[in-house]
Amino acid sequence: MAGIDRARAFLDAARGALADDPRAHAELDLCEHRMYQPVRVALAGSLKAGKSTLLNALVGQDIAPTDATECTRVVTWYRSGRSPSVTAHIDDGRTVGIPVTRIDGRLGFDFGRLTADRVDHLDVEWPARALQSTTIVDTPGTASLSTELSDSTIRLLAPRGESGSDEARGRSGVDAVVYLLRSLTATDTAMLRRIGTAIGGSSGPLGVVGVVSRADELGAGRMDAMISAQQIAGRFAGELERTGLCQAVVPVAGLLALAARTLREVEFRALAQLASTPGAELEAALLTMDRFARPDILPDIPADLRRSLAERFGVFGIRLAVTLIRFGATSSTELAAELVERSGLSELSAIIDTQFAQRADELKSHSALVTLDHLLAASASPRAAQLRASVRRELADVHGFRELRLLSTIRVGGLDLPPEQIADLTRLIGGSGIDPATRLGQPTGTDVPDLRASAIQAARTWRSLAGHPLIAPDVASACQVAVRSAEGIVARLDEQRSPFGTGDFSVGTHSPLG
Structure with a gap:
């Protein structure tokens, strides 16, 4: 595919070829506008897959509500801004400011009398370094593991054709997708195929990465949970590689990653106390999280603090943190770095950086050409047909896709x-x-x-x-x-x-x- 300058030249040529189509000109203006913005990366997947938690971990701040409230049912755009603000775009075209709330330490957006079905999408501006080069879009999940993504997510990632058919029309609102998987179902593969077509056109899933989410839960909190998750990710990667639906699949323990990136000194001291607790006593306390937070268990550590550790780290995270401290992690900074690495977040961040952020211009240009291909296909003009042939030649060269596929193969040792x-x-x-x-x-x-x-x-x-x-x-x-x-x-x-x-x-x- 061409770079930004060449893509802009194609857009200028298309304005002449589609001179009599005001609607097409509006689409072309949107395409050009997108090329001046940060690359758009959506988080998608099934219900309760951990998208909001992963978003917070990637950003390194608690900026996305994770409770099952009205706001998690709405497509939400997270962009860089000088100060935190949340704006709701209503279905009647109005915009309304939404207050940010914190109840019991949990962040939320106060919809007031609004309901999710009235809100087209939310715009969140937040002063976070990670958002300076990447706009992250949090999407609603499926109603269950066997149902299709919500209509709002479909409209964003892989809109239906003009006739309402299930065939994706290729004008995706994002440039790349991180797709969270708890298992690999027929619904997931169908959605991945549709997203890949919408984003990559005939070139395939140029900007699609899979994540085995909540990976620590796959091993029921055992110390070898991430090893199990890596094996599952490898199996998923092999299946998706054969079908060409993903560039890479990595396991990530989002809850642990977020806790590590926001680790507080008081939590490190509590974990250090746990590390000095005899092994049998600690394991008995960790049989369940309710037991771990009981007032009569481990009385030297306040019950409220233990309850917070259970909510933020989970059983796997606590066990891993204790083990790392016993093996020599002597400060909160050192422990946080080790936990981030072992959570899988470092690998995912590196993939997002090398495959999305560093290739942002190419991804955005490709998105523009895929949209341009569809606009020109709808025109009966001979000039549009000639220009479309040139656009399709640009899209046909998939060397960058081969590079990304090869990186995925190398990553799994293939x-x-x-x-x-x-x-x-x-x-x-x-x-x-x-x-x-x-x-x-x-x-x-x-x-x-x-x-x-x-x-x-x-x-x-x-x-x-x-x-x-x-x-x-x-x-x-x-x-x-x-x-x-x-x-x-x-x-x-x-x-x-x-x-x-x-x-x-x-x-x-x-x-x-x-």
């Missing part, structure tokens, strides 16, 4: 190469960042001739490996992806040196995600 070659391959295809220097393992500020020489050498190295007569077919295919990535760097560096170059360093001449 490529038989030595560790040093895996590291080089991961870096070259954008696993650590998409700028040329990072891809080539060169220091920031390396001059263009040196980068170009390094890229040419990388292309030769991986082409030679791909042609080895004893190499496995899947490894040969991965090597060809690396060759294409290296050649794309050379092409972009040459454009940069040209007086007519765009300065766009995305990899691949017409790569979907660079």
Whole structure:
């Protein structure tokens, strides 16, 4: 796919081809407006999958209500703002300010007399660093594991065709989706297929990542819960890889991640006290969370504090924190970092950064071209048909998608190469960042001739490996992806040196995600 500048050129050409269609012009204006905004990432999945908790963990602040209230039944946009504010967009076109409340420490939005069915969506502005480069959209879940997502979520992620058919029409309101799974049902796979078509068009799920959510609960709070979750995520990833519905699947314990990112000093001291408690006594107290919070259990730690620990960390989180303290975590900062890493949030954040945030321009451009493809298809103008052919050629080049698929394969250990070659391959295809220097393992500020020489050498190295007569077919295919990535760097560096170059360093001449 083209970069931002090329996508804008297509939009300008479409304005001429669709000059007699005011509705199409309004859509084109929206497309261009979106390209100036942060990349839009939606959290979707089944009811009670933990979307709001995961959002809070990603942001590092308690900004999304997690109770089953009216506000969790509404599509909610979280954007960067100078001060916290919540605005409800009503079905009659009005906007109403919504007060932010905290009851017993829990954040909520006070709808007053409004009900969820009257609210089209909420806009939340919040001063959070994570929202400066990414707008996160929290969506309502399914009514049950066997029902379809709510209509408001469908309209946002994968709107139906003009005739009302179930076929997605491809004008998704977001650029990428993190889809939370408790299990892998037919409803989930059908929705993932629909989302992938809406966001990626014919290129596939360019911006879809799966999360095995509430992963700590899969092992009933045992210390090996995350190992079980990783095995399940691997199985899900294999099934979704075969069907092409996801780029990656990772396990995340959202509750633990949020507690770790908001860990208070008083909680660390209480956990340190628990770590000094004899093992048998502690395990007896952790038989149930109600028992753990009883006044006559562990009297040296106030019952209210133990109840708060149970609500914020869960059994798995408490056991893990205690174990880490016993093995040497001596401060709240050190413990928090270990817990975040073991919760799976670090891996998910890295995926969101490398596959969404760093490729934001490419994702937004791709979203614009998918919408443009549908607008031009609805026109009978010969000029529109000609332009659509060019747009579809841009969309047909899916090298960026191949990079992301290969990153997913590497992540689950599905490529038989030595560790040093895996590291080089991961870096070259954008696993650590998409700028040329990072891809080539060169220091920031390396001059263009040196980068170009390094890229040419990388292309030769991986082409030679791909042609080895004893190499496995899947490894040969991965090597060809690396060759294409290296050649794309050379092409972009040459454009940069040209007086007519765009300065766009995305990899691949017409790569979907660079």
